[in-house]
Amino acid sequence: MNLVLLLEQALNGLQLGVMLFLMAAGLTLVFGIMNLVNLAHGSLYMVGAYLSVALFGLTGSYLLAVPLALLGTLAVGMIVELVALRTLYERDHLDQVLATFGLILFFNELVAILWGRAALYTTLPAWLTGQIEIVSGLNYPAYRAAIIAVGLAVALGLWYLVARTRLGMLIRAGASNRTMVAALGVNIRLLYTVVFGFGAALAGLAGLMAGPLYTVQPGMGEDILIEVFVVIVIGGIGSIRGALAGALIVGMVDTLGRAFLKPILGTVLSPTAAEAAGPALASMLIYLLMAAVLAVRPAGLFPARG
Amino acid sequence: MPRRGRTLTIVALLALLAAVPPLAALAGQPFYLDLFRRVMIFAIAALSLNFILGYGGMVSFGHAAYLGIGAYAVGILAYHGVHDGFAQFALAIGASALVALVIGAISIRTSGLYFIMITLAFTQMLFYLGISLEEYGGDDGMRLAGRSVFAGLLDLRDPMPFYYFVFAILVACLYLVHRLVNSRFGMVLRASKSNEGRTRSIGFSPYPYRLAAFVIAGAMCGVAGALFVNQTAYLTPAFMSWTRSGEIMFMVILGGMSTLIGPVLGAAGLLLLEDLLQGWTEHWQIILGPILVLVVLFAKRGLAGLLPGGGRDE
Numbered sequence: 346m347n348l349v350l351l352l353e354q355a356l357n358g359l360q361l362g363v364m365l366f367l368m369a370a371g372l373t374l375v376f377g378i379m380n381l382v383n384l385a386h387g388s389l390y391m392v393g394a395y396l397s398v399a400l401f402g403l404t405g406s407y408l409l410a411v412p413l414a415l416l417g418t419l420a421v422g423m424i425v426e427l428v429a430l431r432t433l434y435e436r437d438h439l440d441q442v443l444a445t446f447g448l449i450l451f452f453n454e455l456v457a458i459l460w461g462r463a464a465l466y467t468t469l470p471a472w473l474t475g476q477i478e479i480v481s482g483l484n485y486p487a488y489r490a491a492i493i494a495v496g497l498a499v500a501l502g503l504w505y506l507v508a509r510t511r512l513g514m515l516i517r518a519g520a521s522n523r524t525m526v527a528a529l530g531v532n533i534r535l536l537y538t539v540v541f542g543f544g545a546a547l548a549g550l551a552g553l554m555a556g557p558l559y560t561v562q563p564g565m566g567e568d569i570l571i572e573v574f575v576v577i578v579i580g581g582i583g584s585i586r587g588a589l590a591g592a593l594i595v596g597m598v599d600t601l602g603r604a605f606l607k608p609i610l611g612t613v614l615s616p617t618a619a620e621a622a623g624p625a626l627a628s629m630l631i632y633l634l635m636a637a638v639l640a641v642r643p644a645g646l647f648p649a650r651g
Numbered sequence: 652m653p654r655r656g657r658t659l660t661i662v663a664l665l666a667l668l669a670a671v672p673p674l675a676a677l678a679g680q681p682f683y684l685d686l687f688r689r690v691m692i693f694a695i696a697a698l699s700l701n702f703i704l705g706y707g708g709m710v711s712f713g714h715a716a717y718l719g720i721g722a723y724a725v726g727i728l729a730y731h732g733v734h735d736g737f738a739q740f741a742l743a744i745g746a747s748a749l750v751a752l753v754i755g756a757i758s759i760r761t762s763g764l765y766f767i768m769i770t771l772a773f774t775q776m777l778f779y780l781g782i783s784l785e786e787y788g789g790d791d792g793m794r795l796a797g798r799s800v801f802a803g804l805l806d807l808r809d810p811m812p813f814y815y816f817v818f819a820i821l822v823a824c825l826y827l828v829h830r831l832v833n834s835r836f837g838m839v840l841r842a843s844k845s846n847e848g849r850t851r852s853i854g855f856s857p858y859p860y861r862l863a864a865f866v867i868a869g870a871m872c873g874v875a876g877a878l879f880v881n882q883t884a885y886l887t888p889a890f891m892s893w894t895r896s897g898e899i900m901f902m903v904i905l906g907g908m909s910t911l912i913g914p915v916l917g918a919a920g921l922l923l924l925e926d927l928l929q930g931w932t933e934h935w936q937i938i939l940g941p942i943l944v945l946v947v948l949f950a951k952r953g954l955a956g957l958l959p960g961g962g963r964d965e
Contacts, residue, residue: 442767443943452940
């Protein structure tokens, strides 16, 4: 195992980690503030991916398509909140899970009607398709590097927003005591809609960045959604800091496990056994990690209300 | 009186189910035999989920795991040439109970949202395990080598005996759940759902009761899985996909949570609705999705609430 390969895989892990974080931040905020489990968060990721592909095809400009897709996802998120989710805040988690499960069926089928069931072909502008040399001997795809940069910038911006601005103060207040915030005269319904739309836009951003790397097809949001659940369970539900830590841990463990578990097992097991067990264990690794974390800390690594 | 109404409702429904094969044969529509066998298999799965969800308050979002374990137990034995139904069903029950014991032991330590997500994640883990089993078809799945044979008694290759076999298991499971819920064990389980603090203060620790209920439900759903793979004659990891867990959960809610007959009504309601919508349009899920949302929002008591004596057991 050489060092360049290890570095490359670590960067891939970081890239997966920041994408998971973009998803997890919105989901954990919505849970922390509205006490809502939103399975349809993965659908917003899918909407972001489809809108960016469609708008890029329509406008021919990537730099125009990205902000438009983000605005589109934000609007879709707000509409969903106003029409369907608003009535669910007071319900128990079981109702929320089922109703948002219904929304997933709806969105997957809507996308299949509009764009078909087959995976969409995605393109990137020329300036994002090259390679950049990180260290000598390691040429890393510019697009993945850009994802890492955008993800880290968003994480920093989110920290500033939550810790240093008035809106962030309201978000934190809403997370710790909703009734009190409402009693102090804050329009809590508007705050909810804004936070939900904002979380939707973050999911849309993750989706539009994921498009060229993975496949754009109906149901694309579900696999990542469950990984994001693992992230926020490990990090502690409702905590943005926990979401960041959990996302980076899960991104790294998943990527490195898939890359190196088989060769590592090969040193102790027979080649055929390693061939069989390696991929199986690698795909289960993050769930085993989650079980281990919960056995030690049932409320996650950074519990929101400690 | 409401109690008698409920018993009458259950007997009437079961009589209807028992009458399906002769009616289907009379109408020359063997398709309905298949459809209602499927309904009963999912009724068993939903019944087992309702036992822990409706009576135990445990919102397991990974119940498809046991459906998959039961199916794989039968499928793997059949693949290696063991078609004996007794061995296959024993393995299905044992393996799903064991898996439920492990998952339950970890999950029941948590509650609320964590419980939902952990049960979901464990099922996803088993789903990926199924995909990586290349020997048994991996992602694509494999044909079941042959349906279960109970030597001297019953051969599941015959549609009609298979139908009544599923029917008998459904009746047995209904009776079992009824007895469990009304036993001392079931009272502790229901008490810890409605008020955990008070249950503790009168001297019961909910954990072992919940875990035992979780294992019983897992084993029961494992039987449904063993029947389901005989129904489809095809084994695939998709049995354990998380949307399947969602469907089973929806059956419980649609039929009426915490009622004995609810899961049967819910399984029938969802599968017949799917069948109807599929006949209309290829994009039937765009109709089913909003229906699901509306049921959750406005029809809390479920289908059982519409029938005589269909109130909750609490």
